Amino acid sequence: MKLHEYQAKAILRQAGLPVPKGEVVFKADEVPAALAKLGMNAGVAKAQAYTGGRGKAGGIKLFKTAEEAKAMAQQLIGMTLVTKQTGPQGVKIEAVLLEEASVIKRELYVAVTLDRGKANIAFILSPEGGMDIEDVAEKTPEKIKKLYPAWGRNLDAALAAEGAKFLGLEGDQAKAFADILEKLYRLYQEKDCSLLEINPLIVNDKGGLALLDCKFNIDDNAVYRQKDTGGDENAEKDPSEIEAAKYGLSYIKLDGDIGCMVNGAGLAMATMDIIAHYGAQPANFLDVGGSASEEAVTKAFEIISSDKHVKAILVNIFGGIMPCDRIARGVVNAVKTTGLKVPLVVRLEGTNVKEGKEVIDKSGLDLVSATDLEDGARKAAEVVKSMKAGVAGGVSGSKGVK
Amino acid sequence: MAILIGKDTRLITQGITGKAGLFHSQKCREYGTNVVGGVTPKKGGTTVEGFPVFNSVAEAAKATGANATMIFVPAAYAADAILEAADAGLPLIVAITEGIPVMDMLKVHNYLKGKKAILIGPNCPGIVTAGVCKIGIAPGPIHSKGKIGIVSRSGTLTYEAVHQTTMAGLGQTTAVGIGGDPVHGLSHVDVVKMLNDDPETEGIILIGEIGGSDEEIAAEYIKKQVKKPVVAFIAGASAPKGKRMGHAGAIIDGNTGGAEAKKQALRDAGVTVAETAAEIGKRMVEAMKAKGK
Numbered sequence: 001m002k003l004h005e006y007q008a009k010a011i012l013r014q015a016g017l018p019v020p021k022g023e024v025v026f027k028a029d030e031v032p033a034a035l036a037k038l039g040m041n042a043g044v045a046k047a048q049a050y051t052g053g054r055g056k057a058g059g060i061k062l063f064k065t066a067e068e069a070k071a072m073a074q075q076l077i078g079m080t081l082v083t084k085q086t087g088p089q090g091v092k093i094e095a096v097l098l099e100e101a102s103v104i105k106r107e108l109y110v111a112v113t114l115d116r117g118k119a120n121i122a123f124i125l126s127p128e129g130g131m132d133i134e135d136v137a138e139k140t141p142e143k144i145k146k147l148y149p150a151w152g153r154n155l156d157a158a159l160a161a162e163g164a165k166f167l168g169l170e171g172d173q174a175k176a177f178a179d180i181l182e183k184l185y186r187l188y189q190e191k192d193c194s195l196l197e198i199n200p201l202i203v204n205d206k207g208g209l210a211l212l213d214c215k216f217n218i219d220d221n222a223v224y225r226q227k228d229t230g231g232d233e234n235a236e237k238d239p240s241e242i243e244a245a246k247y248g249l250s251y252i253k254l255d256g257d258i259g260c261m262v263n264g265a266g267l268a269m270a271t272m273d274i275i276a277h278y279g280a281q282p283a284n285f286l287d288v289g290g291s292a293s294e295e296a297v298t299k300a301f302e303i304i305s306s307d308k309h310v311k312a313i314l315v316n317i318f319g320g321i322m323p324c325d326r327i328a329r330g331v332v333n334a335v336k337t338t339g340l341k342v343p344l345v346v347r348l349e350g351t352n353v354k355e356g357k358e359v360i361d362k363s364g365l366d367l368v369s370a371t372d373l374e375d376g377a378r379k380a381a382e383v384v385k386s387m388k389a390g391v392a393g394g395v396s397g398s399k400g401v402k
Numbered sequence: 403m404a405i406l407i408g409k410d411t412r413l414i415t416q417g418i419t420g421k422a423g424l425f426h427s428q429k430c431r432e433y434g435t436n437v438v439g440g441v442t443p444k445k446g447g448t449t450v451e452g453f454p455v456f457n458s459v460a461e462a463a464k465a466t467g468a469n470a471t472m473i474f475v476p477a478a479y480a481a482d483a484i485l486e487a488a489d490a491g492l493p494l495i496v497a498i499t500e501g502i503p504v505m506d507m508l509k510v511h512n513y514l515k516g517k518k519a520i521l522i523g524p525n526c527p528g529i530v531t532a533g534v535c536k537i538g539i540a541p542g543p544i545h546s547k548g549k550i551g552i553v554s555r556s557g558t559l560t561y562e563a564v565h566q567t568t569m570a571g572l573g574q575t576t577a578v579g580i581g582g583d584p585v586h587g588l589s590h591v592d593v594v595k596m597l598n599d600d601p602e603t604e605g606i607i608l609i610g611e612i613g614g615s616d617e618e619i620a621a622e623y624i625k626k627q628v629k630k631p632v633v634a635f636i637a638g639a640s641a642p643k644g645k646r647m648g649h650a651g652a653i654i655d656g657n658t659g660g661a662e663a664k665k666q667a668l669r670d671a672g673v674t675v676a677e678t679a680a681e682i683g684k685r686m687v688e689a690m691k692a693k694g695k
Binding site for chain 1 (some may be wrong): 422477478500502503504508509511527539555556558560565585602612613614635636637638640661678679680689
């Protein structure tokens with residue numbers, strides 16, 4: 001789960017970290033009151049949307065008067081922001097953060113994240129702030145330093161000093177940096193972060209440090225105990241993904257044309273891979289889980305079928321905890337209620353496979369049975385390819401949309 | 403022989419009175435596992451389906467002589483359940499529970515450092531020594547006693563590999579599902595070492611997926627130490643960047659964790675990499691033949 005900048009900064013400010021003063025507005029009408037509260041008429045307006053690269057895309061603007069600020073809020077809120085990171089579809093701007101402008105003397109980078117190999121928290125530091133850190137890592141890896149705190153203890157002063165030195169901070173700045181690092185370390189743990197990135201951490205004209213922008217991501221497994229951060233766990237999801245989650249289904253919409261229904265995350269990924277291997281593209285990732293009800297299976301099938309791009313469906317089940325006959329009944333029910341608009345290939349294996357195949361056979365539905373995973377994927381890919389070949393001759397211009 | 407579990411395993415279930423905990427305790431017993439009881443706080447002194455229930459792991463261990471536990475406790479309490487089992491001195495802890503916060507697992511991982519307890523999982527299907535003992539949720543009947551050891555981050559892909567080796571007549575020694583979470587107990591390399599040292603295991607199947615660098619680390623070890631034939635499959639080549647594909651650990655960040663880099667590291671180590679999940683068994687048969695087995 002990601003937090004918006006204004007939500008993250010509220011948490012950082014509360015922790016005593018130096019964040020520029022600011023107020024968020026959700027409507028342009030709120031701008032005068034917000035500026036009055038801040039006691040300023042000039043500053044910076046920052047679009048609140050789940051993406052980086054906002055500045056270059058026109059999502060961050062300086063204003064000199066309250067009228068200008070209001071006009072900017074009017075223009076930005078509700079607009080779709082397209083940045084380098086969003087792809088062409090962009091993301092919606094939900095609010096605008098009005099902030100005092102900072103004079104930037106230096107831009108630094110500080111992040112707290114998980115190093116899974118070391119099973120520890122890691123600090124990532126760079127004197128090259130304000131840029132895409134992946135670019136820095138690629139072009140000038142010597143300008144990135146990783147530091148590891150000793151687990152379960154307060155942050156070691158020597159570690160903070162080492163970090164400050166790497167960033168070229170001395171005296172009071174080094175002290176201020178140690179305090180910032182300690183607070184970020186504590187917040188990372190308290191708020192169940194998966195990433196807490198400050199980019200840039202600036203040195204301002206008075207020689208002070210300030211956290212100018214941040215990414216604050218929370219571990220999806222811990223969202224249940226981090227509700228008070230104000231984050232919205234459904235914020236970046238497709239409506240069909242939210243609907244699927246209600247039934248305990250793990251669903252991610254993709255761009256291909258073969259809908260997949262699989263049990264188990266690994267097998268679901270492997271099914272997508274094998275579809276790609278046979279020259280077609282998966283329309284989704286869908287893990288129905290290990291103990292889905294017949295109702296959930298029916299729902300899963302409805303969600304896949306409702307994707308207009310789906311030209312064939314591949315059901316791939318290795319019955320473990322979940323017996324094949326339950327899956328089969330769920331599929332048959334779904335087809336009977338919603339109808340079957342595209343070819344359906346079914347591969348069943350594992351627990352109660354015989355009973356499952358019986359359910360399919362007795363249903364009288366026109367399904368393609370597959371003997372194993374390879375057979376299933378090949379048949380689904382062939383169906384789609386032959387349909388495309390048929391369409392290409394008749395309807396020109398419908399190809400290459402994807 | 404096989405590894406980790408066998409006929410001397412005495413298993414308890416933490417969360418035995420829950421629906422999944424009880425169901426799988428029964429399934430493990432049917433498979434032949436000696437399930438000696440279970441733990442549910444405040445329900446000590448009762449029995450369910452013939453299993454004695456205890457209030458704590460320490461109590462259960464003392465009364466039953468248990469030397470392994472499987473955990474079905476809900477995610478919010480599962481980390482504590484692991485610590486409780488470690489404190490009670492159980493040498494093998496298999497955590498089935500899915501969705502444990504990473505911060506909790508970091509605490510568990512660091513707490514277990516230097517202790518004798520071995521943790522498998524969380525978010526895993528468990529472990530099966532074919533024909534002898536099963537801990538966890540894998541379907542028993544697809545296994546057959548044989549010569550292939552399996553280690554996998556995914557449950558259903560483990561079943562796929564087990565099924566294919568059964569159909570190919572190779573059978574299995576032990577299949578270990580290490581789980582799909584970013585911070586976990588045993589890793590690929592730990593299990594590969596055990597299988598390499600196990601005289602009954604003649605070939606090894608390693609199943610990985612996108613995210614992290616567990617597979618690369620295992621590849622380094624295989625390159626130096628493993629003479630037995632190894633077949634690998636890596637899931638997630640077609641997954642988009644930055645999206646979490648079901649497993650919390652299955653996400654590609656920046657330029658690390660991609661499927662192709664993992665495959666290449668394994669190939670460089672002399673491992674046969676199956677291009678699709680459907681050909682794992684076939685590749686294992688070929689790899690065994692190539693080594694004269």
